[in-house]
Amino acid sequence: MIPFVLIALAMALVTALLLTRPLWWSKPAKVPADDLAAAGEAARSPLPMIAGLSSFVVVLLAAGYLVVGAPLALDPSVRTAASNSGAEITFEQIEAMTQKLADRLKQQPDDVKGWTMLGRSYAVMGRHADAVPAFKQALALKPDDANLLADYADALAVVNGRKLEGEPSKLIARALEIDPNNLKALSLAGTAAFLRKDFAGALRHWEKLAQVAPDSDFARQIQGGIDEARRLAGGPAAGTQAQAPGTAAKPAAASVSGTVTLSKQLAGKAAPDDTVFVFARAAEGSRVPLAILRKQVKDLPLKFTLDDSMAMSPAAKLSGSPKVIVGARVSKSGGALAQPGDLQGLSPPIDVGSTGLAIEIGQVVGP
Numbered sequence: 001m002i003p004f005v006l007i008a009l010a011m012a013l014v015t016a017l018l019l020t021r022p023l024w025w026s027k028p029a030k031v032p033a034d035d036l037a038a039a040g041e042a043a044r045s046p047l048p049m050i051a052g053l054s055s056f057v058v059v060l061l062a063a064g065y066l067v068v069g070a071p072l073a074l075d076p077s078v079r080t081a082a083s084n085s086g087a088e089i090t091f092e093q094i095e096a097m098t099q100k101l102a103d104r105l106k107q108q109p110d111d112v113k114g115w116t117m118l119g120r121s122y123a124v125m126g127r128h129a130d131a132v133p134a135f136k137q138a139l140a141l142k143p144d145d146a147n148l149l150a151d152y153a154d155a156l157a158v159v160n161g162r163k164l165e166g167e168p169s170k171l172i173a174r175a176l177e178i179d180p181n182n183l184k185a186l187s188l189a190g191t192a193a194f195l196r197k198d199f200a201g202a203l204r205h206w207e208k209l210a211q212v213a214p215d216s217d218f219a220r221q222i223q224g225g226i227d228e229a230r231r232l233a234g235g236p237a238a239g240t241q242a243q244a245p246g247t248a249a250k251p252a253a254a255s256v257s258g259t260v261t262l263s264k265q266l267a268g269k270a271a272p273d274d275t276v277f278v279f280a281r282a283a284e285g286s287r288v289p290l291a292i293l294r295k296q297v298k299d300l301p302l303k304f305t306l307d308d309s310m311a312m313s314p315a316a317k318l319s320g321s322p323k324v325i326v327g328a329r330v331s332k333s334g335g336a337l338a339q340p341g342d343l344q345g346l347s348p349p350i351d352v353g354s355t356g357l358a359i360e361i362g363q364v365v366g367p
Helices: 002-024 049-060 076-085 091-107 112-124 128-141 146-159 167-178 183-195 199-212 217-233 264-269
Strands: 255-262 275-282 289-296 302-307 323-331 343-346 357-361
Touching (some): 091 112, 112 128, 128 146, 146 167, 167 183, 183 199, 183 217, 199 217, 255 264, 255 275, 275 302, 289 302
Antiparallel strands (some): 275 289, 275 323, 343 357
């Protein structure tokens, strides 16, 4: 039974890893012409690089994680395991199984698959400082694994203040030497280039990624980043025509605005300093946030505007989606990964450009 549960856990965690990367940058950042702040006034530091990288996650972004619910509870493999056992697998059980895996690896330190699973499990739970040594141990046992190199670079960048310079970039370069078509390494390399304003380099990596997986959700989502990199590099965006002399391009009205309130029934369940995430995601397809704002319960009721300056990635912005779902979530832990007990509210699908939205946080996230 234990091997079965561990296999199911591995499937769920790997899927969730690929799904959840984008929201794990607690303080996204700002870059010229494309401010990717994810936390409003108090959290606008340099562009949430890895969020763009983790545009990579858009490839398999299929669980309703992030700011809308418990991701592992929605993953098909976890539901199957839960169905077979007659009970739902909770976040606490996931944590317990991860700890059991860590304990087992103390006795079996040469298990490369175990270390890889442990690193990805920690990454899913936002424990990047713990993921780093796990990935390092796995790489010591399997140094030429491109996926491991990319995962290690990702986790190391988070721990180093969301910086890809230095060791993370070296790891990414090694991954691409081993596998030039590795999706995550290409995404990371493109994001690193974008952050250092090497827009031609970002364009090269991201275009190759789109060529490798042309029919994927990720390829469609990354187009926004490709267009932005092409524009900043001095070339026209795909599907556009050159402007007539003396005219300027008019930016699309890519924003949504409204007010967030907390229902009276749930007011007693939220503390003034609890984190509030206000976000927008595509109404169809991947659930990677297209814009996100971070506030606190004491700021409610809150008037908000979400726009392209609040994108998590240059590859996934409001202007690239015709319809979105806008939501707000009170995070009891302060983390972006939704957990049971968090409070939330969601709008129906609405057009980008909508104003006067009324989002009431009136639901409790279940297990």
